Amino acid sequence: xxxxxxxxxxxxxAIDGGTPVSAKAVPFMSTAMTESDINAxxxxxxxxxxxxxxxxxxxxxxWAKITGARxxxxxxxxxxxxxxxxxxLFACGDEVLVxxxxxxxxxxxxxxxxxxxxxxxxxxxxxxxDMADAARKVTPRTxxxxxxxxxxxxxDMDAVQGLAAKHGLKVIYDAAQxxxxxxxxxxxxxxxxxxxxxLYATKNLATxxxxxVTCNDDALARTIGLLRSHGETDKYLHEVVGYNYRMNxxxxxxxxxxxxxxxxxxxxxxxxxxxxxxxxxxxxxLSAPQTTPGAVPVYHLYVAQFDPAAFRCTRDAFCNALxxxxxxxxxxxxRSLPEQPALSKWDRKDTPVAFSLKNRVFALPMHHDLTDxxxxxxxxxxxxxxxxxxx
Ligand SMILES: Cc1ncc(COP(=O)(O)O)c(C=O)c1O
Numbered sequence: 001x002x003x004x005x006x007x008x009x010x011x012x013x014a015i016d017g018g019t020p021v022s023a024k025a026v027p028f029m030s031t032a033m034t035e036s037d038i039n040a041x042x043x044x045x046x047x048x049x050x051x052x053x054x055x056x057x058x059x060x061x062x063w064a065k066i067t068g069a070r071x072x073x074x075x076x077x078x079x080x081x082x083x084x085x086x087x088x089l090f091a092c093g094d095e096v097l098v099x100x101x102x103x104x105x106x107x108x109x110x111x112x113x114x115x116x117x118x119x120x121x122x123x124x125x126x127x128x129x130d131m132a133d134a135a136r137k138v139t140p141r142t143x144x145x146x147x148x149x150x151x152x153x154x155x156d157m158d159a160v161q162g163l164a165a166k167h168g169l170k171v172i173y174d175a176a177q178x179x180x181x182x183x184x185x186x187x188x189x190x191x192x193x194x195x196x197x198x199l200y201a202t203k204n205l206a207t208x209x210x211x212x213v214t215c216n217d218d219a220l221a222r223t224i225g226l227l228r229s230h231g232e233t234d235k236y237l238h239e240v241v242g243y244n245y246r247m248n249x250x251x252x253x254x255x256x257x258x259x260x261x262x263x264x265x266x267x268x269x270x271x272x273x274x275x276x277x278x279x280x281x282x283x284x285x286l287s288a289p290q291t292t293p294g295a296v297p298v299y300h301l302y303v304a305q306f307d308p309a310a311f312r313c314t315r316d317a318f319c320n321a322l323x324x325x326x327x328x329x330x331x332x333x334x335r336s337l338p339e340q341p342a343l344s345k346w347d348r349k350d351t352p353v354a355f356s357l358k359n360r361v362f363a364l365p366m367h368h369d370l371t372d373x374x375x376x377x378x379x380x381x382x383x384x385x386x387x388x389x390x391x
């Protein structure tokens with residue numbers, strides 16, 4: 001194990017011409033298909049039934065059971081999953097409380113619906129929506145809360161549901177990054193009006209493109225099902241105006257095949273996170289992500305925080321130095337949502353934590369294929385760069 005000692009001189013960083021900790025980079029993610037994934041797709045291809053059929057239906061049934069929801073519906077991706085959730089739950093002109101720190105789709109789909117996003121600040125340690133700030137921002141026009149279980153960590157759902165109950169608000173949870181996460185012993189499907197998921201190529205459960213929507217209300221599930229497929233109730237009979245947001249059975253087959261491994265892979269992610277937590281606890285100036293009390297995260301991303309005051313370099317320079325040692329990182333996200341040109345119209349400059357996170361966060365490699373050897377490289381590289389860059 002590498003320890004950071006004040007006495008020994010810092011080794012020359014690879015970025016400055018020194019020897020890298022590893023000539024071969026630690027893989028940032030693991031997205032490889034197995035033979036069984038490939039065979040599952042081949043079976044669909046050979047059947048000639050490419051549209052949403054039995055594979056999608058089976059994925060829906062299994063997803064509902066796993067997440068503890070009454071209904072699960074596949075759809076084309078996590079963005080339209082949000083659209084399908086938002087359309088029945090609030091109207092044009094309604095205010096929706098949204099996280100200032102999230103992926104853009106959580107908020108852009110509020111705008112696409114004609115809603116008015118009201119940005120809520122983030123909690124510094126967990127990165128999740130700060131429900132104390134949300135409570136301050138409720139107005140008579142507020143209709144819904146859209147909360148993201150960011151990086152795979154559930155938000156404080158007691159606080160979300162409490163605020164929603166107090167003001168009669170609808171709740172949509174964006175669980176695009178939180179497959180199989182739990183809160184107070186329950187699957188995410190037990191909470192809120194609608195929960196949405198992305199099955200994008202890099203997600204914990206990935207079908208390339210794909211999405212899932214869950215809910216517990218029969219009438220709402222029927223509406224979402226109609227919106228997903230042209231409002232069609234019978235062949236060429238259209239009850240409402242809808243869309244084609246359907247998934248297909250090739251994606252469904254990949255999802256089912258990979259779902260067999262998801263639980264074990266998620267456990268591996270959790271073990272990896274515990275190893276990172278221990279490594280970061282030994283490096284002043286870097287901190288591990290904190291977890292919402294009662295939540296069991298799934299670490300879609302493992303996002304550490306960099307304290308600019310503790311180092312003589314920026315976060316980006318620190319990450320570039322890590323990369324040279326063999327440790328790739330990624331920034332989720334380089335700016336807060338109110339700072340996005342597409343959303344700046346709704347920026348009230350009242351989300352300071354989210355504004356500051358952009359200079360502090362960095363994601364370390366996180367996936368089910370990280371090995372002891374990878375962790376040796378990760379630990380040595382983090383310690384080496386931190387020592388050389390210390391303020
Ligand atoms: C939090 C969050 N919401 C929504 C989405 C959108 O999902 P998709 O890319 O499947 O449309 C993503 C995808 O990255 C996401 O991370």
